[in-house]
Amino acid sequence: MNKATRQAYGEVLVELGRERPEIVVLDADLSASTKTNMFAKEFPDRFFNMGVAEQDMIGTAAGLALTGKIPFASTFAVFATGRAWDQIRQTVCYSHTNVKIVASHGGITVGPDGASHQALEDIALMRALPNMTVIVPADAIETKAVIRTIVDHKGPVYVRLGRAKVPTVMPDDYKFSIGRAFVFHMGSDVNIIATGIMVEIAKRAIEILSADGLDVGLINMSTIKPLDEEVLLTAARSAKAIVTAEEHSVIGGLGSAVCEFLSERHPVPIRRMGIQDSFGCSGPAEELLRFHGLTVESMVETVKGMIKS
Amino acid sequence: MDMDIATGEKKKIRDVRILEEIARRVRVKILKMLTKAGSGHTGGSLSATDVAVAIYFSKMDYKPEDPSWEGRDRFILSKGHAAPLLYAIMAEAGYFPPDVLDNLRQIESPLQGHPCCKSLPGVEVSTGSLGQGLSVANGMALGLRLDKNPARVYCILGDGEIQEGQVWEAAMTASHYRLDNLCAVVDNNGLQIDGRVKDVMNIEPVMDKWLSFGWHVIGIDGHNMQEILDALDEAERTKGKPTVIIARTTKGKGVSIFEDRVEYHGVSPKPEELERALKELGDE
Ligand SMILES: Cc1ncc(C[n+]2csc(CCOP(=O)(O)OP(=O)(O)O)c2C)c(N)n1
Ligand SMILES: [Mg+2]
Numbered sequence: 001m002n003k004a005t006r007q008a009y010g011e012v013l014v015e016l017g018r019e020r021p022e023i024v025v026l027d028a029d030l031s032a033s034t035k036t037n038m039f040a041k042e043f044p045d046r047f048f049n050m051g052v053a054e055q056d057m058i059g060t061a062a063g064l065a066l067t068g069k070i071p072f073a074s075t076f077a078v079f080a081t082g083r084a085w086d087q088i089r090q091t092v093c094y095s096h097t098n099v100k101i102v103a104s105h106g107g108i109t110v111g112p113d114g115a116s117h118q119a120l121e122d123i124a125l126m127r128a129l130p131n132m133t134v135i136v137p138a139d140a141i142e143t144k145a146v147i148r149t150i151v152d153h154k155g156p157v158y159v160r161l162g163r164a165k166v167p168t169v170m171p172d173d174y175k176f177s178i179g180r181a182f183v184f185h186m187g188s189d190v191n192i193i194a195t196g197i198m199v200e201i202a203k204r205a206i207e208i209l210s211a212d213g214l215d216v217g218l219i220n221m222s223t224i225k226p227l228d229e230e231v232l233l234t235a236a237r238s239a240k241a242i243v244t245a246e247e248h249s250v251i252g253g254l255g256s257a258v259c260e261f262l263s264e265r266h267p268v269p270i271r272r273m274g275i276q277d278s279f280g281c282s283g284p285a286e287e288l289l290r291f292h293g294l295t296v297e298s299m300v301e302t303v304k305g306m307i308k309s
Numbered sequence: 310m311d312m313d314i315a316t317g318e319k320k321k322i323r324d325v326r327i328l329e330e331i332a333r334r335v336r337v338k339i340l341k342m343l344t345k346a347g348s349g350h351t352g353g354s355l356s357a358t359d360v361a362v363a364i365y366f367s368k369m370d371y372k373p374e375d376p377s378w379e380g381r382d383r384f385i386l387s388k389g390h391a392a393p394l395l396y397a398i399m400a401e402a403g404y405f406p407p408d409v410l411d412n413l414r415q416i417e418s419p420l421q422g423h424p425c426c427k428s429l430p431g432v433e434v435s436t437g438s439l440g441q442g443l444s445v446a447n448g449m450a451l452g453l454r455l456d457k458n459p460a461r462v463y464c465i466l467g468d469g470e471i472q473e474g475q476v477w478e479a480a481m482t483a484s485h486y487r488l489d490n491l492c493a494v495v496d497n498n499g500l501q502i503d504g505r506v507k508d509v510m511n512i513e514p515v516m517d518k519w520l521s522f523g524w525h526v527i528g529i530d531g532h533n534m535q536e537i538l539d540a541l542d543e544a545e546r547t548k549g550k551p552t553v554i555i556a557r558t559t560k561g562k563g564v565s566i567f568e569d570r571v572e573y574h575g576v577s578p579k580p581e582e583l584e585r586a587l588k589e590l591g592d593e
Contacts, residue, residue: 024452024455045455046455048451048486050478050482051478051481051482051485053475053478053481053482055440055441055444055474055475055478056444056447056475056478056479056481056482057444058444059441059442059443059444059445059447059448059475059479060444060445060447060448060451060479060482061448062434062444062445062448063434063444063445063446063447063448063449063450063451063452064448064449064451064452065448066383066433066434066445066448066449066452067448067449067451067452067453067455067456067458068379068452068456069452069455071448086438086441087441087444087475089438090435090436090437090438090441091434091435091441091444091445094425094427094435095426095427095434095435096426096427097434
């Protein structure tokens with residue numbers, strides 16, 4: 001099944017809206033793209049369009065949370081995290097309000113809109129904030145599980161969703177809990193720690209690598225903060241090297257988080273696949289992934305390169 | 310302070326002379342805590358004192374021993390640097406014993422340099438980064454309305470603060486959603502850090518700006534207690550739109566050496582200045 005994570009978000013919000021009257025949703029004039037328009041249609045009194053005003057949206061969400069509501073605030077990841085960063089810092093994280101920021105259009109698979117609309121730094125921006133939980137679901141199944149889980153988590157959460165349709169990678173009976181990585185397989189040669197759409201790409205790379213007789217593991221690190229340290233330690237101990245993979249800058253994202261942790265606790269050779277400190281550009285999503293080296297082929301090459309050295 | 314024994318709610322004070330006396334005591338507390346702390350914002354705490362005292366003691370419902378009581382009216386000090394004012398009022402209202410004021414700006418003190426809701430129960434939201442309080446107030450007003458909770462929301466902003474773009478986003482929101490359970494006050498003291506507001510970045514015509522954003526606008530002398538009470542009453546009577554009170558004030562009000570002096574924005578009184586100030590305020 002191919003479905004965009006934002007589509008799954010729109011659907012699960014409506015389901016949750018029926019169950020939980022305290023859920024309210026805010027958007028900043030992108031509800032058709034973030035799919036919060038589905039909630040708006042069914043619950044017009046609990047949907048607040050804030051216009052093109054992301055800073056005000058975050059503050060308003062904090063105020064709603066302070067009256068006991070569970071606000072979901074959505075817009076594109078680049079605007080949610082960049083335009084309203086100080087508002088998230090002050091009124092959400094420092095004030096510890098129960099605001100869920102669920103942003104769509106993370107990463108370069110935004111495609112033709114180009115760099116201005118492609119968030120490649122959002123994970124870094126959110127991860128640096130105390131009290132913030134950061135989650136990047138890999139597919140529609142995980143998105144629904146994540147959204148259902150965070151409703152019952154008290155405190156700030158950032159969820160990054162994508163624009164493009166993505167294949168299903170998680171099992172039907174998948175249970176998500178915050179801070180717990182999903183281990184597809186622990187390898188003895190290399191372990192790949194991936195997040196978001198890179199999980200599916202890694203899965204395909206591993207098929208090729210195992211045909212070559214290599215034992216490569218795969219871990220879906222969907223919660224980037226707090227990291228699943230236990231799984232990371234096991235992954236570092238069981239294999240000779242680690243490869244991280246994300247549709248985000250290699251500065252400040254999953255790769256950084258993994259390096260920060262392992263360099264202190266169990267140093268091993270690590271390669272970070274991601275956007276190499278550059279902006280994105282326009283183009284079809286698939287071509288952009290190729291352009292930035294986020295493909296099955298380059299992952300195979302990276303893993304083999306690590307084993308050689 | 311007076312309290313209804315049965316409900317634990319504060320009694321509301323309408324007597325102008327009593328309110329003025331509370332304001333005098335609040336100013337004394339502000340000056341003493343700032344001098345003790347050795348740093349902090351004197352001018353903007355004193356300019357907003359009368360308005361804030363009127364809101365807390367003549368208008369708001371709250372229970373100091375149960376700060377998160379759902380029926381409480383909400384107060385947001387958007388100009389968070391006036392924290393000493395909020396703390397003095399909260400001490401006066403009975404949220405905590407007055408000697409806690411001695412810990413202003415100390416390590417692990419509930420009285421952080423700018424209000425922190427996680428450190429001090431009764432502070433609704435952490436402020437200090439200017440321009441954000443009105444958005445939060447709007448969110449509260451929306452949430453209260455969804456719950457059919459009749460509580461009201463008050464928010465004090467600085468006149469320099471309203472140079473922040475987010476304030477005008479929030480101004481649009483409050484009027485778009487017809488938040489008549491919200492009353493904002495602009496502490497129009499004419500000064501900010503780098504000089505006079507009109508020289509740094511002119512905000513005039515400030516009444517027209519709020520009017521054109523769809524607000525009910527009331528201009529008053531922000532140190533005339535009767536005018537403040539009348540304006541707050543008018544705000545409560547106004548339906549279908551939010552109200553903003555543009556309160557003409559004097560920065561540093563009540564202490565002649567601090568009044569209308571840009572230098573006293575972010576400095577605390579020296580001990581000898583405190584002595585003089587307390588004399589002027591009739592507290593020796
Ligand atoms: C976003 C932000 N920028 C800058 C500051 C630093 N700052 C603190 S007070 C102030 C001037 C505020 O002037 P005004 O709102 O008129 O306050 P008042 O005169 O009432 O003290 C500034 C620039 C801040 N706290 N927040
Ligand atoms: Mg001012």
